[in-house]
Amino acid sequence: MPELPEVETIKNELLPHIVGRQVNGATLFWAGIVRQPSVEKFCSRLTGQKLTGLARRGKYLIFSLTSGEVLIIHLKMTGSLLLKPASAEADKFIRAVIHLDKETELHFRDPRKLGVMWLVEDADSVVGKLGPEPLETGFTSQVLAQRLTNRTAPIKALLCDQTFIAGIGNMYADEALFAARIHPLRRGGSLSPEEVKHLHRAIQQVLWSAIGNKGASVDTYLRPDGTLGTAHFQFQVAHRLSGNLCPVCGTPIERIPIRNRGSYFCPHCQAEKA
Ligand SMILES: [Zn+2]
Numbered sequence: 695m696p697e698l699p700e701v702e703t704i705k706n707e708l709l710p711h712i713v714g715r716q717v718n719g720a721t722l723f724w725a726g727i728v729r730q731p732s733v734e735k736f737c738s739r740l741t742g743q744k745l746t747g748l749a750r751r752g753k754y755l756i757f758s759l760t761s762g763e764v765l766i767i768h769l770k771m772t773g774s775l776l777l778k779p780a781s782a783e784a785d786k787f788i789r790a791v792i793h794l795d796k797e798t799e800l801h802f803r804d805p806r807k808l809g810v811m812w813l814v815e816d817a818d819s820v821v822g823k824l825g826p827e828p829l830e831t832g833f834t835s836q837v838l839a840q841r842l843t844n845r846t847a848p849i850k851a852l853l854c855d856q857t858f859i860a861g862i863g864n865m866y867a868d869e870a871l872f873a874a875r876i877h878p879l880r881r882g883g884s885l886s887p888e889e890v891k892h893l894h895r896a897i898q899q900v901l902w903s904a905i906g907n908k909g910a911s912v913d914t915y916l917r918p919d920g921t922l923g924t925a926h927f928q929f930q931v932a933h934r935l936s937g938n939l940c941p942v943c944g945t946p947i948e949r950i951p952i953r954n955r956g957s958y959f960c961p962h963c964q965a966e967k968a
Pocket of ligand 1: 940941942943944945960961962963964
């Protein structure tokens with residue numbers, strides 16, 4: 695699933711091509727991709743507007759429009775946004791096309807049909823409950839420590855909880871916990887101040903590094919020009935098959951289910967403590 699670094703890459707790479715552009719219309723091949731409002735209203739209200747900005751919040755993309763409304767997109771498990779010339783054919787996984795001026799189109803490609811779009815007046819009605827952005831300056835290790843206080847859930851589950859911290863999913867939670875040498879099943883509130891500092895630094899390091907590598911193409915993630923990201927080549931434990939060896943100590947990496955998601959970790963480097 696695209697996580698913060700993938701969505702940030704899409705935002706960065708789309709931004710120069712779409713800001714200031716007019717929407718000439720939208721074609722939907724899968725009506726279920728529009729969550730709000732109705733499909734008809736979605737298409738008619740979008741048409742004729744200009745895109746005035748593009749931002750990311752958590753794993754959401756937020757396009758601002760001249761009307762003051764916002765178009766919000768969540769790519770979920772398998773979505774990509776591709777920038778195409780108007781002459782390009784839509785492949786069978788394209789669920790929606792947003793037609794822009796200057797013969798340009800934005801294709802929402804989504805093999806599993808889980809992606810969602812909203813057209814709303816108030817972005818907070820969709821993204822208002824998200825936790826802090828891990829790469830913003832306000833997200834200090836003290837903030838992380840505060841949020842972990844008394845939490846009994848496994849730290850891996852908390853890192854993937856979008857109301858606890860925004861943008862991190864299965865891949866980068868595994869990578870951050872490995873970098874901080876913390877077992878994924880440790881209870882959030884049991885981390886020592888030192889461990890919280892290490893985890894805070896690890897979160898920021900793995901996210902920035904993945905952004906530098908334009909995201910991880912482990913599944914269907916594509917950059918807007920259709921090329922792959924390379925962040926997965928840096929992964930230490932995430933998506934390594936069980937039996938692969940830890941790059942630090944050589945112990946076989948283990949995979950355990952936590953809240954129905956496979957969690958990869960090194961049982962030696964991330965030995966459970968307290
Ligand atoms: Zn190890």
